Amino acid sequence: MRTESNLDADVIIIGGGPAGAALGTFLARDGHRAMIIEKDIHPRDHVGESLTPSTNLVFDKLGFLDKMNDAGFIHKPGTGWNAPRSPLWKFVDIWLFEYPLEGTPQPYTYSVERDVMDTMLLRHAHENGAKVLQGVKVKNVIWENDRVVGVRASAGDGWERDLRAKMVVDATGRRCFMATQLGLKKKDPNFNQFCIYSWFRGVKRPPEKYTGFTLFYFIGLNKAWSWHIPLRNDVMSMGVVVNKDDFQKSGQDTEEFFYSLVRRNRTFTNAMQNAERIRPWWIEGDYSYKVDKFTGPGWMLVGDAVRFVDPIFSSGVDVALFSSLYAYETIQEAWSNGDPVKPFQDYEQRVTAGVDIWYDMIETFYKLQNLLTRFATGRRTKELIIRTLQGNPYIPQTQVRARKLLAAMEESYQKVMSDPNNLLRPWNLNTLLSEHTEWRGAPFGPGRTQGVEASHARPGLLDHLRHWGVDELHRDRHPGPEPPLSFGRRAAGQRSGLEGPPSASTGSSIRPIRRPSRSSASISETSGRIPSDSRSATPLVVSSSSAVMPRW
Ligand SMILES: Cc1cc2nc3c(=O)[nH]c(=O)nc-3n(C[C@H](O)[C@H](O)[C@H](O)COP(=O)(O)OP(=O)(O)OC[C@H]3O[C@@H](n4cnc5c(N)ncnc54)[C@H](O)[C@@H]3O)c2cc1C
Numbered sequence: 001m002r003t004e005s006n007l008d009a010d011v012i013i014i015g016g017g018p019a020g021a022a023l024g025t026f027l028a029r030d031g032h033r034a035m036i037i038e039k040d041i042h043p044r045d046h047v048g049e050s051l052t053p054s055t056n057l058v059f060d061k062l063g064f065l066d067k068m069n070d071a072g073f074i075h076k077p078g079t080g081w082n083a084p085r086s087p088l089w090k091f092v093d094i095w096l097f098e099y100p101l102e103g104t105p106q107p108y109t110y111s112v113e114r115d116v117m118d119t120m121l122l123r124h125a126h127e128n129g130a131k132v133l134q135g136v137k138v139k140n141v142i143w144e145n146d147r148v149v150g151v152r153a154s155a156g157d158g159w160e161r162d163l164r165a166k167m168v169v170d171a172t173g174r175r176c177f178m179a180t181q182l183g184l185k186k187k188d189p190n191f192n193q194f195c196i197y198s199w200f201r202g203v204k205r206p207p208e209k210y211t212g213f214t215l216f217y218f219i220g221l222n223k224a225w226s227w228h229i230p231l232r233n234d235v236m237s238m239g240v241v242v243n244k245d246d247f248q249k250s251g252q253d254t255e256e257f258f259y260s261l262v263r264r265n266r267t268f269t270n271a272m273q274n275a276e277r278i279r280p281w282w283i284e285g286d287y288s289y290k291v292d293k294f295t296g297p298g299w300m301l302v303g304d305a306v307r308f309v310d311p312i313f314s315s316g317v318d319v320a321l322f323s324s325l326y327a328y329e330t331i332q333e334a335w336s337n338g339d340p341v342k343p344f345q346d347y348e349q350r351v352t353a354g355v356d357i358w359y360d361m362i363e364t365f366y367k368l369q370n371l372l373t374r375f376a377t378g379r380r381t382k383e384l385i386i387r388t389l390q391g392n393p394y395i396p397q398t399q400v401r402a403r404k405l406l407a408a409m410e411e412s413y414q415k416v417m418s419d420p421n422n423l424l425r426p427w428n429l430n431t432l433l434s435e436h437t438e439w440r441g442a443p444f445g446p447g448r449t450q451g452v453e454a455s456h457a458r459p460g461l462l463d464h465l466r467h468w469g470v471d472e473l474h475r476d477r478h479p480g481p482e483p484p485l486s487f488g489r490r491a492a493g494q495r496s497g498l499e500g501p502p503s504a505s506t507g508s509s510i511r512p513i514r515r516p517s518r519s520s521a522s523i524s525e526t527s528g529r530i531p532s533d534s535r536s537a538t539p540l541v542v543s544s545s546s547a548v549m550p551r552w
Pocket of ligand 1: 311
């Protein structure tokens with residue numbers, strides 16, 4: 001019979017990523033014997049470099065915030081996004097600390113090299129008293145009478161043994177060690193994305209006001225986007241997320257496919273003109289899933305091991321850190337009041353309610369991407385958007401706010417979709433443009449999906465635009481039925497991705513957009529309004545594959 005004193009630890013944590021390291025630190029600081037078992041030897045590379053403001057709160061509780069500042073990571077004050085044919089380097093932007101986040105004194109979060117940050121966090125756990133085993137893999141969880149009592153661990157040199165504890169916590173990230181073994185992991189039916197990313201030097205810098213911003217380039221495909229995250233030493237992390245099917249159908253290799261997506265956004269193309277890749281491509285797939293039951297006798301899950309949602313809102317480290325904080329509080333409560341059930345039920349509810357908010361935001365966003373911009377730029381809704389994207393959706397006040405936002409977005413969505421003429425509906429603007437537009441030059445035809453032509457809009461179009469307030473709409477491409485992708489194998493003579501993205505002046509597949517002149521009756525740059533005397537034939541910028549892109 002084992003007693004507490006001859007257990008190897010009070011809590012064994014499998015995995016030394018942010019979730020495992022944070023939990024180990026909390027427990028050790030509170031006098032518990034925490035053992036973190038990590039299969040790799042840090043530093044190890046990892047995706048997930050852009051953090052949410054909420055992470056400051058947990059770093060602070062861990063006594064780690066000063067170390068983050070001392071490390072000199074890039075400060076991230078905000079985020080911006082643009083549409084495939086937005087004017088170069090123009091973004092819809094939000095300053096994430098425009099509305100102060102209670103409990104954090106600094107007006108920025110960070111973009112981090114994950115190998116560095118994760119190593120620092122694991123060392124921090126060790127410095128606070130956690131035992132850290134690196135290069136040791138957990139092979140099995142040991143069960144006794146339906147209760148987890150320890151793990152079987154092994155190292156590369158043949159060392160292998162059973163380690164026992166009162167509680168085993170799975171923090172193995174998307175490997176979902178225990179949930180997979182228990183058959184609890186459920187693949188998300190709505191998201192089957194895949195990502196390619198790498199680090200680059202020589203990426204063009206955005207205008208000064210966007211220093212430190214994480215930028216998103218939308219690429220005119222459903223459930224697809226790309227990121228531009230500034231790291232230290234002029235390195236940029238550039239990645240694309242796209243439906244897995246699109247890659248499979250393309251018949252292209254990783255590099256060709258990546259650059260074919262770069263070319264779908266003007267600013268992305270411009271940014272990458274002189275970029276040089278400095279690391280191998282990194283691919284991540286099949287990453288959206290959930291686990292409904294994530295606690296049981298002697299075990300619980302934290303971080304990505306519980307659930308993973310599309311990372312567009314940079315929610316991963318927020319989930320990892322907060323679930324670890326709550327797991328610590330749960331263990332603490334269960335052990336101090338001797339209740340083996342209720343604290344764990346509360347933990348499941350709390351984490352589920354929070355991650356549901358991230359998930360619902362993501363789903364709503366993909367249903368009608370224009371809504372995010374509309375709400376982010378609306379005077380009365382901007383605060384709700386910013387506060388929701390700050391993170392920490394696990395506490396009642398954040399949840400109430402986020403639910404209010406989601407309800408308002410859903411209402412707008414229903415309104416838009418119930419009116420067949422509403423220009424916010426996917427592709428309505430395109431239909432309208434084709435009906436009300438006289439094409440100048442050749443019409444779009446096969447193989448011209450990326451072409452851009454100037455056209456003259458008939459006066460009726462402007463009435464429609466004014467009626468729907470199109471100048472206030474997101475200038476992004478709608479999701480929904482897509483025009484055919486122009487992927488496919490490269491034709492002879494066409495540039496390959498290996499040569500880097502073509503520039504607009506050197507035979508780009510994206511032809512320069514003819515911009516409405518300032519004096520023309522287009523949507524005015526300064527006021528964003530359509531002048532009332534603009535009923536004459538008006539040059540508009542029209543793309544065969546995207547909505548009209550007025551200035552903003
Ligand atoms: C495409 C993409 C983009 C992302 N972008 C962002 C972003 O911008 N911002 C953000 O916050 N998040 C982002 N994420 C999510 C982020 O990467 C994760 O949410 C975060 O790393 C989760 O931390 P974790 O500690 O739960 O898991 P991990 O960081 O994955 O750590 C798990 C650890 O467990 C170890 N391990 C696994 N199995 C075993 C075993 N059997 N024995 C011992 N050790 C084991 C692993 O080696 C690993 O070190 C992104 C994810 C993807 C896929």
